[in-house]
Amino acid sequence: MGWEKIKTILGKDFSPLQNCGEAWVLSGVNGNQTLIENGFLSGNELNELVEVYMGDLVGEKVYERFGNEFPILIKFIDANDWLSIQVHPNNELAKKRHKGSGKTEMWYIIDAGKDSELISGFSRKVDKKTYLEHLNNKSLKNILNFEKVKTGDAFYMPSGRVHALGPGIFLAEIQQTSDITYRIYDWDRVDAEGNSRELHTEQALDAIDFNVYDNYKTTYKKKINETANIINSPYFATGIIHINQSLYKDYFKLDSFIIYICVYGSFELQYYDEKMTVCEGETILIPAEINEVKLIPQIETKILEVYII
Numbered sequence: 001m002g003w004e005k006i007k008t009i010l011g012k013d014f015s016p017l018q019n020c021g022e023a024w025v026l027s028g029v030n031g032n033q034t035l036i037e038n039g040f041l042s043g044n045e046l047n048e049l050v051e052v053y054m055g056d057l058v059g060e061k062v063y064e065r066f067g068n069e070f071p072i073l074i075k076f077i078d079a080n081d082w083l084s085i086q087v088h089p090n091n092e093l094a095k096k097r098h099k100g101s102g103k104t105e106m107w108y109i110i111d112a113g114k115d116s117e118l119i120s121g122f123s124r125k126v127d128k129k130t131y132l133e134h135l136n137n138k139s140l141k142n143i144l145n146f147e148k149v150k151t152g153d154a155f156y157m158p159s160g161r162v163h164a165l166g167p168g169i170f171l172a173e174i175q176q177t178s179d180i181t182y183r184i185y186d187w188d189r190v191d192a193e194g195n196s197r198e199l200h201t202e203q204a205l206d207a208i209d210f211n212v213y214d215n216y217k218t219t220y221k222k223k224i225n226e227t228a229n230i231i232n233s234p235y236f237a238t239g240i241i242h243i244n245q246s247l248y249k250d251y252f253k254l255d256s257f258i259i260y261i262c263v264y265g266s267f268e269l270q271y272y273d274e275k276m277t278v279c280e281g282e283t284i285l286i287p288a289e290i291n292e293v294k295l296i297p298q299i300e301t302k303i304l305e306v307y308i309i
Contacts, residue, residue, distance in 0.1 A: 005078040005111065005170045010281035022077050025283045026259065028070030028177045046070050059256040059288035062308045071308060072236055074259060074283055075173040076110075079165040084197065085119060085140065085185040089207040090159040094180050097203070102159045104235050105175030106218070108304055109153040110263050113168025120155055120163050120216040121145045121209075128205055135201070140185050145216055154218040154230050154238075160209035172261050174306050176235050182207055227305055234309075241303040243267070247295045251288075256307040258286040258293075265301030270294040278303075 006012050006020040014020035026046070027034050033045040041049065050057055051068040062071065077083075088103035095101075107118075123145045126134075134140045144162065147155070149169060157163050162184065165171075182200035190196050220230045220240070225247055227239040241247065251258060260269070266279045271286070271293045278284055286293065295303070 006076060009110070009170065010076060011279075012281075019080075021079065021083075022075060024073065024075050026070075026072070026074040026285060029073060029179050032179070053287070056289045057257060057287045059254070059308065061255050062257070062288070065308075069177055071177050072259065072306060073173075073175050073177050074261065074306070075175070076171070076281070077165065077173055078170045079167055081167050082187055083165045084183045084187070085144075085162060085164040087162050087182050087184060087204050087207050088157075088159050088178070089180055089182070093207055094178065098180055100180055101176050101178045103176050103178040103180055104159045104233065105157045105173055106231055106233075106236075106238060107155045107157065107165075108172045108174075108230070108238070108240070108263065109149050109151055109155075109169060110172060111170040112149045112151055112153075115148075116150075116168035117146050117148050117166045118155070118164060118169060119144050119166070120147055120157065121161050122212050125212045126210050128210070131208070131210065132201075132205075135185065138188065145212075147216055152222075152240075154220060155216065156218045156231050156233070158209070158233075160207055162208060172263060172304060174236055174238055174304070232309060237307055237309050239305045241295065241305055242301075243295060243297045243303070244300045245297070249293050249295065250291065251293075251307075252291040254307060255288060256309070257288050259304075259306040260284040260286065261304040261306065263302050263304055266298045267301045267303065268296040268298065270296065 006023050012023055028047050036042050036044045047068055047070055050070050055063045091102035122143055126143055134143050182204035184204050186197045218231055220228055222228055225243050225245055227241050229239045231238050261283045262278050262280050269276050269278050271290050
């Protein structure tokens, strides 16, 4: 379902695959954890680092709340066709059914085609009966909310919100550490053997938020050389840092790790007596014990900033 942006923008070689639609770049999901590549911790999984370094890595309050599981999953998604229409359960339902966490997420659009759009929620309030009628009649799209998208747009997707990505969209996804997805509709696609993908119609019914909302796009005030806050939620906070000059950041009062996702440009990250270059498509995890950093753009640069409140 992907083009080449995982390779051309992120610089990730996914051969022998012909294309790649999704890259997990920072993950504490069991079975799909991020591995440390170099240094004396090489080969360790992310959650093993949390277990060893606890609050020094993630923050004392974060560790008390989430324990040894790193609480945020970072993905890049590249869609060249409509992805399946999905919904995710909240914490309560996920714990009851799967002994796991719910899945609230947000999307930051890195690149979008001229007519690209996505689905977020319903266009009018419906009940379960009406929803099922449209689902069974293959007219579900008639009651769903379609949004035109452009580079720099953001969409907060709380658990329970029906959603889908359309073709031509490349984005960064910030979400709770969870891989629980209920697939509602897959556009009647079948594989080479004529088989369709599994749907989760009954499971999704209790997870869906059938309400309609005035605004589905997350609006934020764009700023230069400071953090522009996009969303503060119980699960993560995300901002965008647009810089063309050096920026000092003080995280002393935060008590959380920081994740930087470079979505455009490149910059030098300085902390203590160390420095490193971060390029477009790279994701950096800064431990909570590092309270001060300096960001020096090499060209005009945009960085997503993610942490736990």
